[in-house]
Amino acid sequence: SKLEETIKKTVSDKPVVVYSKTWCSYSSEVKTLFKRLGVEPHVIELDELGAQGPQLQKVLERLTGQHTVPNVFIGGKHIGGCTDTVKLHRKGELEPLLSGSGAK
Amino acid sequence: SKLEETIKKTVSDKPVVVYSKTWCSYSSEVKTLFKRLGVEPHVIELDELGAQGPQLQKVLERLTGQHTVPNVFIGGKHIGGCTDTVKLHRKGELEPLLSGSGAK
């Protein structure tokens, strides 16, 4: 579908992509983590896109199996949500991923 | 107002009250924290009350200055959100509040 193509293009063009909701604290937490690591994620606020928001979320669920926000991609690879990203960071595995993706 | 009376009665009758949303991870986090401390909070899921949900949120905002979820009360006293509750716990001040409210 057209939306599927849009998502695939976005996550392959940008090193770090976060599908988010402006009022969600978990989305804010993961955005803040990237900024603290010196990375400017490409952020798509699903609640600011009108009808396209829920449609994008449905396609994200089809592509990743994840219907929740935040939905994080690094170097085109699906990472997961906030807890997944924080866990990678705690294990020291996030920064190598960011360097490998060209984000840092 | 009638809703104001309902909130005031709920927070004075129950030792620990959490106004929450079922799909919000911060609301889940604070509910889990209480359960881990052996306390069963009285939980009101604002997204399961139909039109009354947003109305209750407006009244909570008028009473507490806080429009966000989770909105936590202990022993009738407004505590704040998830980060406020976690901060109290880290400082060792949450459990004395819970004991004092008759929750533990």
Ligand SMILES: N[C@@H](CCC(=O)N[C@@H](CS)C(=O)NCC(=O)O)C(=O)O
């Ligand atoms: N462990 C996940 C939790 C994600 C989650 O539950 N997100 C919530 C918002 S904080 C959500 O999208 N809820 C919508 C739903 O459950 O339908 C993470 O860390 O990202």
Ligand SMILES: N[C@@H](CCC(=O)N[C@@H](CS)C(=O)NCC(=O)O)C(=O)O
């Ligand atoms: N620091 C606050 C954050 C509360 C917060 O921003 N809650 C969000 C959901 S996670 C909310 O209610 N957003 C609605 C809004 O901002 O209008 C806490 O720990 O509770």
Ligand code: FES
């Ligand atoms: S909506 Fe509350 S943490 Fe996401």
